[in-house]
Amino acid sequence: MKILVVEDDARIADVVRRALVEAGYAVDLAATAPAGIEAVEVQAYDLVVLDLMLPGSPNGGLDVCAAVRARTADLPVLMLTALGSTRMRVRGLDAGADDYLVKPFHIAELLARVRALLRRAPRAQPVILRAQGVALDPATRTAERGGRTIALTAKEFAVLEYLMRNAGQIVSTSELIDHAWDSNYEGFSNVVQTYVRYLRQKLTAPGEPEVIETRRGSGYTIAADP
Structure with a gap:
């Protein structure tokens, strides 16, 4: 399965990429909102891991999420952010995110949430x-x-x-x-x-x-x- 990670912090992006690759996923990286939008428009992904605070557009990751939802309702989006307030969680979920993980996070939890989202995706059925x-x-x-x-x-x-x-x-x-x-x-x-x-x-x-x-x-x- 192929995952897009949109994260402007190079250190976090590399940690997430390595963890996902070791778990058997193919991973592409994007560091800005426009790069993330371009990636989902030209590539087929099974899941997007998306930072909320991204450079390059007025609403950062929310704009990427909107672009994903304009293209398909089925592509799971896991939003990562240091902004853990209820208001920001609601904004992310209302923008179309399927799940929300606040930084700092444990890699084990990230991988578990990725597996859960992929299981729930329509194309991921049946489970076995x-x-x-x-x-x-x-x-x-x-x-x-x-x-x-x-x-x-x-x-x-x-x-x-x-x-x-x-x-x-x-x-x-x-x-x-x-x-x-x-x-x-x-x-x-x-x-x-x-x-x-x-x-x-x-x-x-x-x-x-x-x-x-x-x-x-x-x-x-x-x-x-x-």
């Missing part, structure tokens, strides 16, 4: 993803098949999760890169092929059918359960 005998739990970030638990790296989980959320559809290589890597990724072009190979090795025991199908020239797909 199931396809072709694989059960994937985004909350605990675990995978199972045939009664065995499958250990996945954060990036393997991100790739498999996106394929399973789009079960029955063909997902292109560029689409997987957009959702499982951040927008600054400039690595080798066959990175998706490499991670699909890793997943196949882990998901498929002897005698089991492959879960991930390659559609040559188009991308990858996991067949949806009936």
